[in-house]
Every structure is written in structure tokens, then in C-alpha cells.
Amino acid sequence: MELFETPLYNGRVFENPRSFNGWKGLPGLRDIFRWRFVERNESHLPSQAVLNHSLPVQVPQFDFTSKLSATWLGHATVFVRLEGISFITDPVWTPRASPFRCIGPFRYRPPPCDIDDLPPVSL
Numbered sequence: 001m002e003l004f005e006t007p008l009y010n011g012r013v014f015e016n017p018r019s020f021n022g023w024k025g026l027p028g029l030r031d032i033f034r035w036r037f038v039e040r041n042e043s044h045l046p047s048q049a050v051l052n053h054s055l056p057v058q059v060p061q062f063d064f065t066s067k068l069s070a071t072w073l074g075h076a077t078v079f080v081r082l083e084g085i086s087f088i089t090d091p092v093w094t095p096r097a098s099p100f101r102c103i104g105p106f107r108y109r110p111p112p113c114d115i116d117d118l119p120p121v122s123l
Contacts (some may be wrong), residue, residue, distance in 0.1 A: 036103075045108070057112050062119050074111055079118060087123040091115075 008014045027035070046054070063069040064081065071079045075097055076090040093111045098104020 051108060055109060057109050060112050064119075073113070074109055075107065077111075079121075081119075085122045086119060088118070088121055 060071045067083050069081045075092045078089045080087055096104040
């Protein structure tokens with residue numbers, strides 16, 4: 001498909017679809033409560049048995065034989081080792097991907113290891 005044949009291009013500029021124009025501002029407590037406890041539908045999520053089969057949690061094997069290694073630890077967490085320096089991105093070991101205990105999305109899979117099982121972090 002040609003770039004300029006897309007429905008988002010009006011001949012001069014790209015425009016957001018009409019569905020994007022429904023912004024009503026930040027949600028209030030009533031909206032959050034309704035979403036969290038009334039309207040939330042997770043029927044599309046696979047069962048734990050399906051997740052265990054299709055996305056098994058494996059204990060990480062940290063590679064220190066090469067100058068660069070990256071080990072995915074779930075969510076957006078990656079242990080990176082680059083020429084002897086190691087760091088971790090977006091560490092999440094809690095049941096929710098959130099800085100708060102009672103709000104935020106639940107993890108679909110548990111962390112693959114404990115924080116204490118990680119190699120030393122440089123940064």
C-alpha cells in the first residue's frame with residue numbers, strides 16, 4: 001500500500017482517526033472504580049495451563065563468556081552485561097507492574113528468579 005493512500009493522510013498531513021477525538025480528560029475516581037471492578041473483562045486472557053505450556057518460566061542462565069549479553073527476565077526487565085559492566089532495565093519483581101501494591105496491571109507470569117539470584121549489578 002502506498003503511504004499516501006492511507007486513510008490517515010488527507011492530502012497534506014496525517015490526521016488521527018476520528019476515534020482518537022473522544023478525549024474527555026483524566027478519569028475520576030468513579031471512572032477508575034467502574035473500570036477496575038465493573039467493566040474489566042479478562043476473558044480473553046489464556047489460562048495458567050496454557051501460559052505454562054506456551055510461555056514457560058525458565059531460570060535464567062547468565063552468560064559471561066561474551067563481551068555483550070542480555071537476559072530477559074520478564075515484563076520489561078533485562079539484565080545486560082557489556083564489557084564487564086552490568087545493569088538492569090525496569091526491574092519488576094512484584095505481582096503488579098506498578099509502583100503501588102493495590103493498583104496497576106497484574107503480571108501474567110512470575111519473575112524467573114529472585115532478586116538475590118541476580119549477578120552483581122554495576123550501575
